[in-house]
Amino acid sequence: MNANGIKLGLAFYTTLFLVFLYGPLVVLAILSFQTGPEGGPQFPIIEWSTYWYKHLFGLTPPSRIAPLPIEEGLVRSLVLAVMTMIVSTVLGVTSAQAFRTRFKGSGVVFYLIVLGMMVPGVLVGLGMALVANTLGIDRHWWGTTFVLHVVYTYPFAFLVMLAIFNRFDPSVEEAAWSLGVTPARTFRKITFPLIFPGVLSAMLFAFTLSYDEFSRTLFASGRDLTLPLAIYGTFSVEVHPNVFAFGVLTTLFSFALLGTYAVLMSLSVRRARRVLVQEDA
Amino acid sequence: MTMPHLVDDTAPAAVTLPKARAGNLWLVAPGVLWMTLFLVLPIAMMVYVSFWTQTTFKIEPTLTLQSWITFFSSDTYLGALWTTIRIWLIVLATTLLVGYPAALFVGLFVKNKTLQTVLLVLCVIPFWTSFLIRVLAWRPMLGKEGAINLILMKLGIVSQPIEVLLFSDLSVIIGMTQIYCVFMVGPIAFMLGRIDPSIIEAAQDLGAGFWRIFRTIILPLSMPGVVVGAIFVSVMVLGEFATSAALSGRKVNLLGNIIVTQVGSLKWAFAAVAGVVLTILMGAVVAVLLRVVDLRKEL
Numbered sequence: 037m038n039a040n041g042i043k044l045g046l047a048f049y050t051t052l053f054l055v056f057l058y059g060p061l062v063v064l065a066i067l068s069f070q071t072g073p074e075g076g077p078q079f080p081i082i083e084w085s086t087y088w089y090k091h092l093f094g095l096t097p098p099s100r101i102a103p104l105p106i107e108e109g110l111v112r113s114l115v116l117a118v119m120t121m122i123v124s125t126v127l128g129v130t131s132a133q134a135f136r137t138r139f140k141g142s143g144v145v146f147y148l149i150v151l152g153m154m155v156p157g158v159l160v161g162l163g164m165a166l167v168a169n170t171l172g173i174d175r176h177w178w179g180t181t182f183v184l185h186v187v188y189t190y191p192f193a194f195l196v197m198l199a200i201f202n203r204f205d206p207s208v209e210e211a212a213w214s215l216g217v218t219p220a221r222t223f224r225k226i227t228f229p230l231i232f233p234g235v236l237s238a239m240l241f242a243f244t245l246s247y248d249e250f251s252r253t254l255f256a257s258g259r260d261l262t263l264p265l266a267i268y269g270t271f272s273v274e275v276h277p278n279v280f281a282f283g284v285l286t287t288l289f290s291f292a293l294l295g296t297y298a299v300l301m302s303l304s305v306r307r308a309r310r311v312l313v314q315e316d317a
Numbered sequence: 318m319t320m321p322h323l324v325d326d327t328a329p330a331a332v333t334l335p336k337a338r339a340g341n342l343w344l345v346a347p348g349v350l351w352m353t354l355f356l357v358l359p360i361a362m363m364v365y366v367s368f369w370t371q372t373t374f375k376i377e378p379t380l381t382l383q384s385w386i387t388f389f390s391s392d393t394y395l396g397a398l399w400t401t402i403r404i405w406l407i408v409l410a411t412t413l414l415v416g417y418p419a420a421l422f423v424g425l426f427v428k429n430k431t432l433q434t435v436l437l438v439l440c441v442i443p444f445w446t447s448f449l450i451r452v453l454a455w456r457p458m459l460g461k462e463g464a465i466n467l468i469l470m471k472l473g474i475v476s477q478p479i480e481v482l483l484f485s486d487l488s489v490i491i492g493m494t495q496i497y498c499v500f501m502v503g504p505i506a507f508m509l510g511r512i513d514p515s516i517i518e519a520a521q522d523l524g525a526g527f528w529r530i531f532r533t534i535i536l537p538l539s540m541p542g543v544v545v546g547a548i549f550v551s552v553m554v555l556g557e558f559a560t561s562a563a564l565s566g567r568k569v570n571l572l573g574n575i576i577v578t579q580v581g582s583l584k585w586a587f588a589a590v591a592g593v594v595l596t597i598l599m600g601a602v603v604a605v606l607l608r609v610v611d612l613r614k615e616l
Contacts, residue, residue: 039426042527046422050436053419056495057443060454063464067457078462127348134344145345148352155356156556156599158573162592163359166366166585183355190348248447250559251573255580267449271563275456283450290445 061287068280073099077277088281101276105266112177113247113263119178120185120246125238127186128193129231136201153191157251160184165255180256185246192245193238200234232304240297244290363592371586384586388594394575394587398594401571404489404561405554405602411494412550413543416501420542423502424509425535437506440499448496452563455492459483459564484566492564497553501546508542509535544610551602555595572598 067077072087073096090096094103131149135142164184168175175181208230212222228235250264257265263286270279370379388394419440427433443451458464459482466478481487512535520530558573572595579588 039527043422043426046418046426050419050422053415054439056415057440057499059464060458060495061443061446061451063457064450064454077457078460079457079464079467127351130344131348134341137341139341139345145349148357149348152352152356154552155360156552156573156595158556158558158576159363159592159596160356160359162576162580162588163361163363164355165580166362166589167359169585170362170366183351186351187356190351194348244445250449251556254577264447264449267447267453268559271449271453271559275453279450279453280457283447283453286450287446290447294445 061283064280065284068277068284070277072096072277073101075277077275077280088277089285091278092281092285101278104270104278104282105261106263106282109261109263109266112260116177116182116185116262117243117247119182120189121239121242124186124190124193124242125235127190128197128238128242129235131194132197132201135198136204136206149191149194151191152187157184157188157249158255160187161252161255164252168256175256175258177253177257177260177262181253181262184252184256185249188249188252189242189245192241196238196241197231197234200231204230229308233301236297236300236304240293244293360596363589363596366585367589367593369586369589371584374583376585384590387587388590393570394591397570397572397575397591398598400569401555401573401595401598404486404493404569404571405551407490408493408497408554409547409550411490412498412501413547415494416498416546417505417543420502420505420509420539421535424506425512433510437503440502444499449559449563451496452492452560455488455495455564456483459488459491483564484568486565486569488564489561489569492560493554493557496560497550500549500553501543504545504549505539505542508539512538540610544606548603548606551606552599555599555602 066081067079068088069084069086070077070081070088071083071085072091075082075085075087087096091101092104092106131145135146161184164180165175167173168180173180208226209222212226213219217225248264250268253262253265254268261269267279267282366376367384368380368382369376369384370381371384423433423436423440427436456463460466461478461480461483463483465482466475469475470478516534517530520534525533556573558571558577561569561571561574562577572591575591576588576595579585579591
């Protein structure tokens with residue numbers, strides 16, 4: 037095949053594809069530096085300024101544009117994400133541990149768990165709202181919303197841990213058992229350090245998915261808004277560049293999270309390698 | 318992207334001491350209980366409530382088919398069902414068309430593993446920004462005074478700004494394509510990366526041109542990736558309502574939007590009917606897609 041021509045064409049196309057993926061975000065970032073409060077969410081940039089960033093933190097003189105109601109939402113979203121992360125990671129690790137031996141009904145259980153990430157948020161959200169209504173339970177972000185977030189993130193944690201256990205050598209555990217170490221201690225001393233990178237990935241998945249989760253939250257939370265709900269509220273009204281500034285900040289936050297994950301991951305890999313070297317010596 | 322089937326077939330192979338087996342039930346019970354209470358029960362409740370009697374302000378547990386009859390005799394609801402199917406089919410086609418060439422390049426033409434990883438990571442990075450912000454980012458792009466119109470006018474391609482770009486079917490399709498095409502690229506690139514290069518070399522040695530190799534080797538071998546990608550995209554697009562709410566100016570009403578408005582006006586039974594219709598539609602789509610390619614065999 038005339039591979040070079042085609043390869044060049046496809047490389048060019050892939051560049052365009054990446055522009056398509058990133059273009060809107062770049063435009064959004066540029067427009068977040070629009071001057072305020074008179075500058076609108078469009079080109080041209082009248083004057084470069086950080087007005088809308090100050091506006092987010094309430095550092096600007098009051099104007100006709102109300103500040104985004106994000107302060108309480110941010111706290112709720114962070115607390116919710118941490119709660120979801122802890123519970124779904126624990127559930128993910130324990131169920132994946134159970135799947136290391138074949139048991140009766142394991143196929144059904146597998147699909148039941150994976151269903152949680154496949155069923156759209158609208159449907160579970162609606163169902164949860166109906167259940168809460170019928171039973172007379174109040175809907176809150178820390179109750180009905182929280183359990184749905186776990187339904188969504190637990191399958192991710194489970195699949196990550198399943199993949200980790202697949203590559204796991206059971207003989208090290210068996211050695212510990214045969215030396216009379218209790219299963220609990222074996223898990224703490226042998227199993228957990230070995231699966232730690234997987235646990236870290238499961239936690240990262242759970243945290244970010246929950247932090248950004250919107251459709252389940254919309255139906256299952258009551259009056260108190262989480263961060264994505266506060267953003268959704270701005271959709272129906274006129275959009276100002278303060279939403280764009282917020283978008284830039286929340287993106288930076290996610291990258292910081294990703295960076296922390298990368299550092300922790302490389303540290304744990306390095307530690308594992310050092311242990312290996314010591315054993316060899 | 319983790320393929321459920323791939324994991325399922327190979328998962329419980331490890332044999333551990335019998336002592337551990339007794340604990341299995343206790344280990345898996347909390348997860349099963351959680352999913353039953355908070356996933357299966359809500360969905361069952363939705364089906365049940367769709368047969369309840371809806372009065373103006375509340376629902377009563379008297380079983381009736383009234384909500385179903387209302388749904389299938391209303392132009393608004395049927396229109397939403399039709400719009401959902403139309404938008405889903407279009408977005409499925411656009412994500413495939415936009416994503417396949419990129420996947421072809423990353424999965425097959427990039428031989429350098431590091432570069433391959435870098436390109437895939439570049440595709441995934443936008444997912445680290447908020448979903449709603451990504452949707453909203455299309456407004457300053459597509460608007461009348463948006464970036465695209467600005468560029469087109471600067472280049473002299475159009476003299477008047479194109480108004481149909483925003484708040485139309487088109488803006489919803491463009492937005493959804495950008496957000497979901499990565500779910501096509503991932504699985505397809507994964508399948509293409511597994512093609513043995515010697516097969517393609519053999520075909521080249523026998524004098525086959527690129528198109529012939531593509532048609533007879535590359536495309537068939539990438540089909541499982543296409544199907545997995547199509548399942549991801551279908552499930553997500555069918556359950557959508559935020560993109561259409563933000564980018565269509567309420568002109569495009571999907572079944573998801575119907576559910577949101579019905580819940581907003583406390584018409585729970587109607588919302589439940591729309592939910593059940595959506596569930597059936599989704600189940601049918603996934604079942605058909607799984608028929609096309611036997612994933613268990615192919616993976």
